[in-house]
Amino acid sequence: MALLVTPACTAQGIQATVLSVGDGDTIRVLQGKQRLTVRLACIDAPEMAQAPHGANSRNALQSRLPVGRVVQLNVKTRDRYGRTVAEVISSGNINLAMVASGQAFAYRQYLGNCKASDFLEAESKAGLRGLGVWQLSGGILRPWDFRRAKRAARAPAGSPSGPRRYDCQEIGSHQRAQELLRQGHSYLDGNGDGEACEQLLR
Numbered sequence: 001m002a003l004l005v006t007p008a009c010t011a012q013g014i015q016a017t018v019l020s021v022g023d024g025d026t027i028r029v030l031q032g033k034q035r036l037t038v039r040l041a042c043i044d045a046p047e048m049a050q051a052p053h054g055a056n057s058r059n060a061l062q063s064r065l066p067v068g069r070v071v072q073l074n075v076k077t078r079d080r081y082g083r084t085v086a087e088v089i090s091s092g093n094i095n096l097a098m099v100a101s102g103q104a105f106a107y108r109q110y111l112g113n114c115k116a117s118d119f120l121e122a123e124s125k126a127g128l129r130g131l132g133v134w135q136l137s138g139g140i141l142r143p144w145d146f147r148r149a150k151r152a153a154r155a156p157a158g159s160p161s162g163p164r165r166y167d168c169q170e171i172g173s174h175q176r177a178q179e180l181l182r183q184g185h186s187y188l189d190g191n192g193d194g195e196a197c198e199q200l201l202r
Contacts, residue, residue, distance in 0.1 A: 018069045023048055023193055024057025024104055027065060027088070028201070029073070037198050039083040040095045041076045042114035044143045045104040046133060048194050049150075053133055053140055060103040060132075064094055076113040081191060082199035087114060099123050102132025105142060147192040154186050168197035 016029035016036065024045025027038050045061075048054035065071065065088070072089040079085050088094040095114070098104040099122040106119040127134045166185060171177050177197035181188050188196035 014073050014075065016071055016073055018065045018067055018071060020067065021058055021062045021065060022195065023054060024061050024098065026083070026193065027061070029071070031073070035201065037081075037083045037201060038073060038088065039079055039081075039085045040098070040104075041074075041085045041087050042107050042111050042116075042119055043095050043099055043104040044107040045098065046140060047143050047146055047192055049192075050140065050143070050146055056132065057098070057103040060101060061094070061098060064097065065090060085113070095119075096122055100126055102126040102129070102134045105133070105139070107144075109144070150192055168200055171197060171200070174198075174200040 014031055016031035016038075019028045019030055019035065021027050022037075025040040025043050027040070029036050029038055045057040046053035048058070069090055071094075073084065073086040074089060075084055075086045077085045087096075095104075096118055099106055099119055106116075106123045111119060126132065127139065133140045166180060166188065168177060168188065171180065171188075174197060177188055177200055178195070181196040185196070191198075
């Protein structure tokens with residue numbers, strides 16, 4: 001999941017209400033009258049396809065952030081999918097808590113947005129204690145490697161000409177995007193989380 005694309009957002013410490021939890025590092029919130037998809041900064045949770053770890057991670061995040069919970073978003077940036085990238089605060093730093101409980105990895109490529117030493121230390125301790133993804137010696141396949149392998153497996157091997165390709169702005173509706181994803185247009189799910197064109201929810 002490539003995150004850092006645009007300059008950091010100016011809003012800091014905004015309040016929002018949890019609407020849903022998509023997976024172990026993505027939530028949807030209501031901020032004022034605006035619905036936002038929030039990618040938890042500096043962590044990478046197992047993909048839902050990495051059973052049972054993806055579901056375990058999502059369940060862990062749901063238990064920490066039930067629907068209706070008011071949270072503080074320390075916004076870092078906006079990613080290429082239009083999601084708000086933030087540290088989520090609710091009785092502590094939820095991003096850090098997910099790593100400390102072994103339900104997510106420190107996302108080294110993007111740790112510059114957070115206090116890196118805290119995340120790396122939390123991950124190390126979770127590994128030593130064999131928590132969550134660390135129950136398997138050395139930890140499970142890292143989500144970024146899982147996505148890379150998935151992209152490589154579905155890369156077209158033929159000629160440039162082929163089935164029609166769509167872009168999210170052209171599709172126009174989130175529901176239609178999901179239909180196209182089910183029909184095999186997997187490139188619409190750029191971050192590999194099982195949901196196409198998330199920016200159409202905004």
